Amino acid sequence: MFQSFDVTARPEQGPPRLATLRLELEKQGLDGFLVPRADAHQGEYVAARDERLSWLTGFTGSAGFCAVLKEQAGVFIDGRYRTQVKRQVAEVFTPVPWPEVQLGGWLKEKLPKGGKVGFDPWPHATAQIATMTKELADTGIELVQCDNLVDRIWQDQPAPPLQPVLPHALEYAGETAVDKCSRLAQELSAAGQTAALITLPDSIMWLLNIRGADIPRNPVAHGFAILHADARVDLFMAPEKLGQLGDHLPETVRHHASEDFLQAVAALNGAVAVDRASLPQIVADALGERMVSTGDPCALPKARKNTAEIAGSAAAHLRDGSAVVELLSWLDAQPAGSVTEIEVAKRLEDLRRRDPVLRDISFETISGTGENGAVMHYRVTEESNSTLEDGHLLVLDSGGQYQDGTTDITRTIAIGTPGSEECAAFTRVLQGMIAMSRLRWPKGLAGRDIEAIGRMPLWLAGQDFNHGLGHGVGAYLSVHEGPQRLSRVSTVPLEVGMILSNEPGYYREGAFGIRIENLLVVQRAPKLSSSDPEREMLCWRGLTYAPIDRRLILTEMLSQAERDWINAYHAETLAKLRPHVSKNAQAWLDDVTRAI
Numbered sequence: 001m002f003q004s005f006d007v008t009a010r011p012e013q014g015p016p017r018l019a020t021l022r023l024e025l026e027k028q029g030l031d032g033f034l035v036p037r038a039d040a041h042q043g044e045y046v047a048a049r050d051e052r053l054s055w056l057t058g059f060t061g062s063a064g065f066c067a068v069l070k071e072q073a074g075v076f077i078d079g080r081y082r083t084q085v086k087r088q089v090a091e092v093f094t095p096v097p098w099p100e101v102q103l104g105g106w107l108k109e110k111l112p113k114g115g116k117v118g119f120d121p122w123p124h125a126t127a128q129i130a131t132m133t134k135e136l137a138d139t140g141i142e143l144v145q146c147d148n149l150v151d152r153i154w155q156d157q158p159a160p161p162l163q164p165v166l167p168h169a170l171e172y173a174g175e176t177a178v179d180k181c182s183r184l185a186q187e188l189s190a191a192g193q194t195a196a197l198i199t200l201p202d203s204i205m206w207l208l209n210i211r212g213a214d215i216p217r218n219p220v221a222h223g224f225a226i227l228h229a230d231a232r233v234d235l236f237m238a239p240e241k242l243g244q245l246g247d248h249l250p251e252t253v254r255h256h257a258s259e260d261f262l263q264a265v266a267a268l269n270g271a272v273a274v275d276r277a278s279l280p281q282i283v284a285d286a287l288g289e290r291m292v293s294t295g296d297p298c299a300l301p302k303a304r305k306n307t308a309e310i311a312g313s314a315a316a317h318l319r320d321g322s323a324v325v326e327l328l329s330w331l332d333a334q335p336a337g338s339v340t341e342i343e344v345a346k347r348l349e350d351l352r353r354r355d356p357v358l359r360d361i362s363f364e365t366i367s368g369t370g371e372n373g374a375v376m377h378y379r380v381t382e383e384s385n386s387t388l389e390d391g392h393l394l395v396l397d398s399g400g401q402y403q404d405g406t407t408d409i410t411r412t413i414a415i416g417t418p419g420s421e422e423c424a425a426f427t428r429v430l431q432g433m434i435a436m437s438r439l440r441w442p443k444g445l446a447g448r449d450i451e452a453i454g455r456m457p458l459w460l461a462g463q464d465f466n467h468g469l470g471h472g473v474g475a476y477l478s479v480h481e482g483p484q485r486l487s488r489v490s491t492v493p494l495e496v497g498m499i500l501s502n503e504p505g506y507y508r509e510g511a512f513g514i515r516i517e518n519l520l521v522v523q524r525a526p527k528l529s530s531s532d533p534e535r536e537m538l539c540w541r542g543l544t545y546a547p548i549d550r551r552l553i554l555t556e557m558l559s560q561a562e563r564d565w566i567n568a569y570h571a572e573t574l575a576k577l578r579p580h581v582s583k584n585a586q587a588w589l590d591d592v593t594r595a596i
Contacts, residue, residue, distance in 0.1 A: 001349060002217075002361045005342050007381045009058040011090040017056050017153070018092055021068055024149045031115030032107070033149050035066040040122040041201050041222055042278035044480050045215045048158040050123070052150040055157075058088045061377060062480075066093070067103060067117075069110055076103065079466025080376045083509050087375070104135020114140025120148040121282035126274075129281045145281070163213035165221045165241045167248040170209070172404050172476060174308025177209045178231075178250045184297045185231035194270030196297045197287070198225040200278050202478045203298035208233070208249060211476065212241065217363050218478050219401055224261045226268070227297065236261040262286050273297060299483050302474070304497040309405075309475035310521055313499060314543055316357075316405030317519065321545040321573070322580040323351040323400075324409060328547065329581075329588035336390035336416040341367040341380040344388070344396065352400050362399035362406050362479040369394045369415065373513030376467055376505070390416030393426075393552075395513045399479055408479050408501055409544050410517035414551045424461075425506045426514050426552040431457035432504035433516045434565050436469065436486070436540075440525045443536040447490035447500075454486070454504045463506055470501040473519055494538060498522045502540075518544035545573040547592045555596050567595040 025033055035057075039050035044062055054060045057073075061081040067074045076098035077085050085095045096106060107117065119129070133143060151157060170176060184207075188196055198204055201220035205211055212221025223237030233253045242255065249255075256264065265272075265286045272287055275296040284291060305313070327348045331339065345365040352358055368378040369388045373395035380386075388394055392415040399408035412426060432454040441450055447470070452459075454469040470486030473479055483492040486500055494500075503517035525539035547570060555563065570593035578586050 001346065003345060003349060003364055005345075005380060005382050005385070007383055009054050009060055009088065011058045011088060014056065014058050014090040015092045018068065018073055020153045021056065021149060022070060024152055025068070025070065025118075028118065028146060028149065029116065030118045030144065030146070031111060032067060032069040032117035033146075034103075034117065034119040034124070035068060035150055036123050037062065037064050038123040039222075040280050041199050041224075042123075042125055042280070043201050043215070043218075043220070044478065045218050047161045047214055047222070049160055052148070052154070055154060056150060057093050058090065059085050059093075060088060060379065061085070064098070065103075067106065072110055074106060074110075076101070082466065083507070084375050084377060102135060104132050107136065107141055108139050111139075111141050114142070116142050116144045118144045118146040118149065121145045121285070122148075122280050124281050125277055126279050126281045126284035127276040130276070160238075161214035161222065162238055162240045163221065164244045165210050165212045165237070166244055167246075168205070168209045168211045168476065169403075172308060172312050173209045174306040176250075177207065178252065180207055180209075180301070181227060181231045181233055181250075181252065184227060184301065185229050187297065188227070188273060189229040191273070191294070192271060193273045193292060193294070194229050195268055196227045196273035196294070197265065197279060197283065198227060198296065198298060199275070199280065199283070200296055200298075202474060202481065203296055203302060204235070205477060206302040206474075207298050208235070208253065210245065210248070217360055217401065219359060219476060220478065223258065226264060234264060236264070275299070295483075300495075302477075303472055303481065303484050304495055305475055305499060305521065306497065310497065310499075312404030313406070313475055313519075313521070316400070316402040317407055317543045318545065318576055318580070319355050319402070320352065320400050320407040320409070321577050323348065323355070324398075324411070324546040325577055325581050325589055326351050326585050328411070328413065328592075329585040331413065332588060336392075337387055339388050340385050341369055341372065341388070341394075342382070342385045344394070345380060345398075348396070348398055355400070355402065357403040358400050359403060359476075360401040362401045362408060366395060366397035366410075368513060370512065371510050373412075374507040374509050374511060375513070376507060376515075388415045391419060392416070393418065393422055393512045393514060395515055397515060397517065401476060401479075403476060406474050406476055406479055407544070408473060408517065408519060409546060410503055410515045411546060411549065412514045412516060412552065413549050418552055422512055422514070423552050423554050424557070425463065425508075426549075427554045427557045428457040428461055428463065429504045429506050429514050429516055430548065430553060430566075431558070431562060433502055433518070434562050436502045436504075437518065437520065437542065438561075438565060440537050440539045441494075443538050444493050446493050447484065447486040448488050451486045451488055451490075454502065458504070458506060465505045465507060467505070470503055473499045473501060475499075494522050496522050496524060496538065499543070516548060518542060542569075545576050547573060547589065550592060550594075550596060553596065563596055570595070
């Protein structure tokens with residue numbers, strides 16, 4: 001199994017660890033210490049060695065941080081984790097709603113007479129530190145760089161990952177590493193910049209057409225890179241990882257030990273492009289005034305998938321959809337009360353693993369029934385494992401990492417006879433998903449400009465959900481990929497080739513959860529007879545195919561256009577997947593895709 005169901009953190013472990021950390025604060029003469037859910041590379045996902053926030057607090061979410069003071073310890077979490085954090089942390093930690101409450105304001109309140117707050121400059125980006133420094137101006141509170149205090153007290157901290165790096169074939173990448181480096185180097189040169197620093201692992205993987213395994217579920221390797229304006233690349237990575245690459249890397253790539261990165265940065269001349277949102281503060285200090293804030297040069301090119309990447313993603317989704325259909329047809333044949341959350345997750349992984357190009361799952365499968373479904377990023381364990389009972393809804397959010405693409409799909413499934421309230425909420429969520437799927441919009445709009453389309457049916461009923469409508473997805477890379485998002489805070493214009501999720505939801509704490517998710521790729525919209533001749537419009541092409549549970553749809557709530565969309569989607573799903581599933585699954589698929 002790729003996925004384990006072990007309990008990785010317990011609330012009762014937090015208090016003694018917090019007490020030990022506070023003793024370390026006293027030794028260092030500090031009034032506080034910041035513990036982010038981040039590493040030196042600033043990616044969303046971290047290796048076991050860098051799970052400091054989880055180790056200290058018990059909170060296992062993919063975003064957040066803890067501010068440890070002598071008398072209080074605040075765990076800052078966004079709307080996705082408000083329910084989860086209550087389950088996972090002990091009372092010695094105080095959940096703090098973030099970003100509604102900013103760290104600077106919180107520190108002002110808790111340290112009114114000032115004080116010294118320590119932070120490790122490697123897992124803190126320079127943009128974060130600049131924001132906090134501004135917020136703390138004239139407060140007497142000082143941010144102090146120091147060694148990582150959690151590392152000092154974590155006795156059995158795992159070693160840094162050293163998984164092998166492998167080539168990513170040109171048939172999947174669609175462009176050589178040499179061409180990518182040359183294209184981006186020309187942009188640096190035209191802007192008068194001598195080099196760009198790249199710290200995000202998925203950007204390095206994309207640029208050099210390589211893949212790694214340092215982070216579970218994400219085919220990336222830890223390292224740093226300097227792209228020069230003459231298209232040379234200095235790659236800083238542990239040499240033990242590179243033994244299986246052979247001559248895959250071009251001659252323009254020079255390899256160095258990871259520990260040489262800061263020295264190489266200090267030796268650079270001229271203007272150096274950086275992404276302040278992902279550049280560690282210690283690297284910014286080494287660079288000084290040569291730093292030019294331009295963003296990660298790989299971010300947008302990586303987001304704009306080429307023809308080969310889109311074709312690979314589409315193929316991966318069809319095979320992945322076949323596995324999902326096999327799972328759903330099997331699940332429908334099981335009596336209510338006879339199957340557990342873990343059994344569903346295991347069976348789905350077994351079905352995916354029949355594909356010879358599967359390399360991993362793309363994240364820990366979310367298999368949450370009943371009230372567990374209301375925990376947006378629920379991770380089932382042997383202790384939390386629940387049985388699927390009559391009347392429950394099952395939220396099943398999962399995906400695969402295939403050599404040709406990354407998938408992410410969510411279906412909400414009725415177990416037995418669903419309640420009317422659940423069906424009404426499900427139908428609103430579905431209406432939002434359909435509205436976004438059908439959308440045409442003028443070129444130049446960002447995620448924040450159109451995200452509300454997917455929320456409107458819920459808003460009209462006084463309901464909403466505390467996560468973005470959609471995130472970017474990589475091409476056999478990270479399942480959460482920036483900079484594109486369907487979010488009220490996203491200002492990045494959507495462009496042709498970008499892949500995003502479309503996943504409205506609804507969650508009632510202590511009762512049930514609902515989410516429906518398909519992946520979509522941006523494409524040019526065909527002209528209509530009524531189209532303005534000078535206005536370019538964009539639209540979506542669907543990638544995900546799997547039935548939507550008709551038992552949860554209140555058809556009287558739907559417009560004719562919405563019914564037509566569902567029927568067309570199910571007809572296409574049947575045509576694409578039926579030839580690739582078992583006879584039992586074919587019969588099931590014939591039934592559940594009937595027109596409504």
